[in-house]
Amino acid sequence: MVYINHILGDKVMLDEVLKANENFVKNFEPKKMSHMPQKKLAIVTCMDTRLTGFLEPAMGIERGDAKIIKNAGNAVVGRDVIRSVAAAIYALGVEEVMVVGHYECGMANVNSEKLTETMKMRGVDEETLSGVNIDEWIGAIGNEEENVIKVVEKIKESPFIPEDVPVHGLIIDLYDGKMKVLVED
Numbered sequence: 001m002v003y004i005n006h007i008l009g010d011k012v013m014l015d016e017v018l019k020a021n022e023n024f025v026k027n028f029e030p031k032k033m034s035h036m037p038q039k040k041l042a043i044v045t046c047m048d049t050r051l052t053g054f055l056e057p058a059m060g061i062e063r064g065d066a067k068i069i070k071n072a073g074n075a076v077v078g079r080d081v082i083r084s085v086a087a088a089i090y091a092l093g094v095e096e097v098m099v100v101g102h103y104e105c106g107m108a109n110v111n112s113e114k115l116t117e118t119m120k121m122r123g124v125d126e127e128t129l130s131g132v133n134i135d136e137w138i139g140a141i142g143n144e145e146e147n148v149i150k151v152v153e154k155i156k157e158s159p160f161i162p163e164d165v166p167v168h169g170l171i172i173d174l175y176d177g178k179m180k181v182l183v184e185d
């Protein structure tokens with residue numbers, strides 16, 4: 001049903017969000033905050049829904065403390081993550097970077113054949129997909145821990161990232177919130 005609604009272009013969530021926002025604003029005490037991260041920390045993590053409202057308290061991070069860069073599978077595909085980390089360092093005073101993966105990641109073991117089929121079904125034409133390695137394009141990962149280690153390396157190896165900024169790699173358990181250090185820089 002959701003699928004059909006989206007195809008027809010219905011605003012499934014917009015009204016609900018706007019109503020929630022109205023209530024939020026009514027009860028919120030506005031305050032001015034600096035855009036500089038108070039803990040001088042940047043975090044590269046996954047867009048997984050289960051990390052929302054979970055990762056920050058699990059790391060002792062509050063509003064205003066850290067730059068959080070999220071994408072599918074906390075991956076570095078193309079230049080966008082490097083761009084954001086660089087902006088965090090050079091423009092926003094970040095002095096330490098953490099790549100935080102999680103177990104049971106939706107980007108692990110992506111079925112690229114199925115994904116390609118779905119893309120075609122939704123109107124992406126053959127020509128667009130021809131010659132594209134979908135696994136690479138979407139940033140599919142094999143093992144979550146190995147991915148964190150690889151992403152730490154990619155950030156550290158980038159010529160745009162200064163050598164004196166430590167880049168650590170960690171992984172969080174979505175069930176109990178326990179974190180494990182994979183790379184201590």
Ligand SMILES: [Zn+2]
Nearest residue numbers: 046048105106
């Ligand atoms: Zn994930």
